[in-house]
Amino acid sequence: MRKIWLIIKREYLVRVRKKSFIIMTIVGPLLMAALMVVPTYLANETQELRNIAIEEDGFEFTNKIEDTDLLHFSKIPTEEAILLKNNFSESNYYALLNIERDNFTLYSDQQISLSVSNSIEKQLEEIIEHQKLKAAGIDLDILSKAESSVQITTKIISKDGNTTNSQAEASMGIGFICGILIYIFIFMYGTMVMRGVIEEKTSRIVEVIISSVKPFQLMMGKILGVALVGLTQFALWILLTIAIASVAELMFMDTSSIASEINSTDQSILISKISNLASGINLVQIFFSFIFYFLAGYLMYSSLFAAVGSAVDAEADSQQFVLPITIPLILAFILIQPIMENPDGILAFWMSIIPFTSPVIMMVRLPFGVANWELALSMVVLVLSFILTTQLAGKIYRTGILMYGKKTSYKELWKWLFYKE
């Protein structure tokens, strides 16, 4: 036991001290924080009033176009319009709207933003629609009264009679993020284990070490050490993301205090909306399940990756063995979308029980609510599978690491499984 701790410690420290780990740990949250902050920032950035000139014979449209928060319309005479077309930059107009009967053209000296042209288009459409309705003799007042909006609240009744809000959007969001994270983590740290095994084999240190410890101990020590690296990175990402996001938010609020006044109410509405949305989802269960599926799924896959690493002499040769391992994982990744659309279907059920796909798929399904027995079955199957795969991988591993300069075939791997220790 002391020896396996030594191995875990070395595997952990070597990786945590690496520059790439430190860079990834810092860059990851920065990217995530950027994803959260930049869109809000950009949205606020464009909030300046734009002047739009209108050129029209008569006032048919001009009188009906209304100013919006961001657009101010004003009619100008034709002569001025010609002048403006030649000299946009010195005027304070953003664009010129030319109206000739049913032809509408926007002129500007720069690329007209989509939101501006959309907003104008929408107003013009409405004006024309109203004209047509009027011509058909339909009263607009009646029409506006007839307009109605319906919102369906969906609720889930559990067996004990409690009702919870069902929120498909939030479930989808959480399920998607969890599924993707599990997929990325298993892939990233699984291949990290494989690379570690190959490094030990090619540097020929492995024979020195296994004269002191059992090959299985060396393999498990590496797998567990890397698992701790993964958990450390995950924890640091969460902490740093929260820290960076909140700092950035604070700074951003300070610099644009006027805009934020309107915004903050928007935001508080948004936040209450989100927490409302998530209220039907058992976040504690999701958190612990995430940790479980990450660890168990990783343990299963990384032992297979370790076996592959032991069987090859260089990473370049590993492809033929890595492919069959990664196919179920990639399949699970591809199926995230369809499973989200039908989280209780037969496909979803089996994919969340089969251990090769269950870590990803079960995390996608969980926010939608999964029966306890299904969750338990999936977990038990996964645990049994990783015990089995680590045993099998251990057998391949202990033979593979001592085979140098030989191209390994599947037939050979099969034979290794039956060698006596």
Add this chain to the structure above:
Amino acid sequence: MNEPIFIAKDVVKEYGNYIALNKVNITVPKGSIYGLLGPNGAGKTTLMRIINQITAPDSGILIFDGTPLSKYHISDIGYLPEERGLYKKMKVGEQALYLAQLKGMPYDEALEKLKFWFEKLDILSWWNKKVEELSKGMAQKIQFVVTVIHEPKLLIFDEPFSGFDPINAAIIRREILELSKNGTTIIFSTHRMESVEEICDHIALINKAQTILEGPIEEIKKQFANNSYEVITTGESLNENDFFSIINHNETNYSLLLKEGKTQKEALQSIIQQTEIISFRKKIPSMEEIFIKAIKNA
């Protein structure tokens, strides 16, 4: 002969259909320097891996220091494999400490012993260097240190001098001999017969998965000595007689072979009657000759 530190009896190891060891027997006397010889693929590495418990035999008996070989003996054995390396990105000192602790040494003791050995071999200045900054010979020195650091009763060296320049090879040879003098038993596997003759007192020759020769070096040499002699005369020619035949001669150097049933004394007397002798010497076969001969006969 000293009591044995290690005995292997009828050891068999198969990999699928390939037989790596077929009823191999060796007995390593305590305190000896035991040469494990044999052509490539004979099964030496498999045998060494079995002694180190890296692999287990399919059948056979293994006795270490009077008790059946078990995991408790791991710290009593030190192994320098032929295929050896270190973590390239790790610092020398840190790595040596790690490997010493894996052999079961407590941290403080490992640190103390390592400092001692690093100083002895004049490599203390490498302590904080990364292994990738070292030359191959330098890395070999570190591997030697971590092999012997836990002061095992039995040391197994597989081609210990490969990769060393002559000066460093001499240093390592001196250290091995010193370890032997202090009572450590050494199993020594090599292709270089001249180093076998210099260092070993016992040998085992393994060929095609079997032990074909084993014992103290002098006995084996006696066994392989055929009754041939080397005679140098003062000049007069030497003729064959009833006691010996001449295999070949080169001026005054003669190679003689004793005839059946004749003694060395009779032959010598008959030579003295013919001519004056500068030297008369029984030919002792070199290990290389024995090696080649034994394998051909097997």
